Amino acid sequence: MSESQPRPSGNGVSDLEVKDGQIIFDAVWSSLEKEFGREKLSFPREIFWLNGAPGAGKGTNTQFILKYRDYDAEPVVVSDLLSSPEARKRIDAGMLVGDREVVELLFRKLLSAEYESGAIVDGFPRSMVQVECLKHLFARLNDLRTEFRGTAHGPRFPKPHFHILVLFVDENESVRRQIKRGLEAQEANEKARREGQPAPHEVRKTDLSEEAARNRYRVFKERTYEPLQSLRTIFHYHFINAQGTLPEVQARIIKELQYQSSLELSEESHDLISPIPLASQIVQHARQDLVRRLDDYAERNAEIFRQVIELIQGKFLPIIKAHAISGQAHVNIETPVFDDPLAISMFIDIFSERGFHAVVDQHRIEIPETIVAGTGKVITRVKKVWRVSIRFEGSEIRRGGA
Numbered sequence: 001m002s003e004s005q006p007r008p009s010g011n012g013v014s015d016l017e018v019k020d021g022q023i024i025f026d027a028v029w030s031s032l033e034k035e036f037g038r039e040k041l042s043f044p045r046e047i048f049w050l051n052g053a054p055g056a057g058k059g060t061n062t063q064f065i066l067k068y069r070d071y072d073a074e075p076v077v078v079s080d081l082l083s084s085p086e087a088r089k090r091i092d093a094g095m096l097v098g099d100r101e102v103v104e105l106l107f108r109k110l111l112s113a114e115y116e117s118g119a120i121v122d123g124f125p126r127s128m129v130q131v132e133c134l135k136h137l138f139a140r141l142n143d144l145r146t147e148f149r150g151t152a153h154g155p156r157f158p159k160p161h162f163h164i165l166v167l168f169v170d171e172n173e174s175v176r177r178q179i180k181r182g183l184e185a186q187e188a189n190e191k192a193r194r195e196g197q198p199a200p201h202e203v204r205k206t207d208l209s210e211e212a213a214r215n216r217y218r219v220f221k222e223r224t225y226e227p228l229q230s231l232r233t234i235f236h237y238h239f240i241n242a243q244g245t246l247p248e249v250q251a252r253i254i255k256e257l258q259y260q261s262s263l264e265l266s267e268e269s270h271d272l273i274s275p276i277p278l279a280s281q282i283v284q285h286a287r288q289d290l291v292r293r294l295d296d297y298a299e300r301n302a303e304i305f306r307q308v309i310e311l312i313q314g315k316f317l318p319i320i321k322a323h324a325i326s327g328q329a330h331v332n333i334e335t336p337v338f339d340d341p342l343a344i345s346m347f348i349d350i351f352s353e354r355g356f357h358a359v360v361d362q363h364r365i366e367i368p369e370t371i372v373a374g375t376g377k378v379i380t381r382v383k384k385v386w387r388v389s390i391r392f393e394g395s396e397i398r399r400g401g402a
Helices: 015-037 058-069 085-092 101-109 127-150 172-192 210-231 246-257 265-272 281-285 286-300 300-322 343-352
Strands: 046-052 119-122 161-166 236-241 328-333 357-371 378-391
Touching: 015 101, 015 127, 015 265, 046 058, 058 119, 058 161, 101 119, 101 127, 127 210, 127 286, 161 210, 172 210, 236 246, 265 300, 286 300, 286 343, 300 343, 300 378
Parallel strands: 046 119, 046 161, 161 236
Antiparallel strands: 328 378, 357 378
């Protein structure tokens, strides 16, 4: 290797790329700090850096992720930033829009107040230089958090959380989806033209040729995939198998993005709350345990089980049916069946298996029976009343002319 060639730094990144990343980040940051002031360089607390193979469904799944994370603002699409007035001004002047310009456009956008709660960035980073800029941004935000902690500006600098989210399909599936997308876009545009409407879709040239589609996939694997892989050990890295139906892919996204306190909380906070299990851990085997218990009731406690079922059928179902619209029923009942605590467990489990949520409370009421002659003492008996609340999905009724 000659001295003029960039040397690998040991993690797949060349010295030149590391140097360029540092230079570009420093230049962008200096510009932003001079314009806005250091204390106002507040970025979103949580950012999802979304990338994926061509045809992997980034556009399809972005809105789903926004809703799942409850973000207020639309995603930041890097390709759209390159069509912004600022970028067009450079292009029209004959200047290139390289990593320096992309990073500055993106950072400025993320400083907008609308992204305070969180943001999804579609299409960044796509090169090793951009990866280096992302590392520097994360480090700088942590430095600012330390610098302003305990000051009036402290709340503007929470602990940053960066997620690398990669949607992946293999080459053949990618090509199939790209070509399908191109055909559908052409058909929609042709229909619009026949109706005298403007074409609703921009048809990518790579969506019209299998060779071009395969080349676009190879470019992703060679120029983007490797830089993203280098971030596995630094940030939360989510690799999503995007092959399959949309519900299947979205189920994988939900599973992957489930809250993990060991990753997102400070060590001190995590240590304090870690003895409390995650909800997912509690409910993970709930269904299997419920089935096991019901089978066990039928086998070992058949008589009590039968009494509970008869009680439900005779006393509760008529009331539930009468309240089917509201989705809730409240029943006060006196029954010797519930004197056995096991019967109450059976009652709740049966309703749970059938899709209801049942709560049983006991209320003890003293009822006067007799008065002891000559003493005036009142003899009472205890009346046990079981108050049962049952909730379920009610019926929706359309009202008026809606």
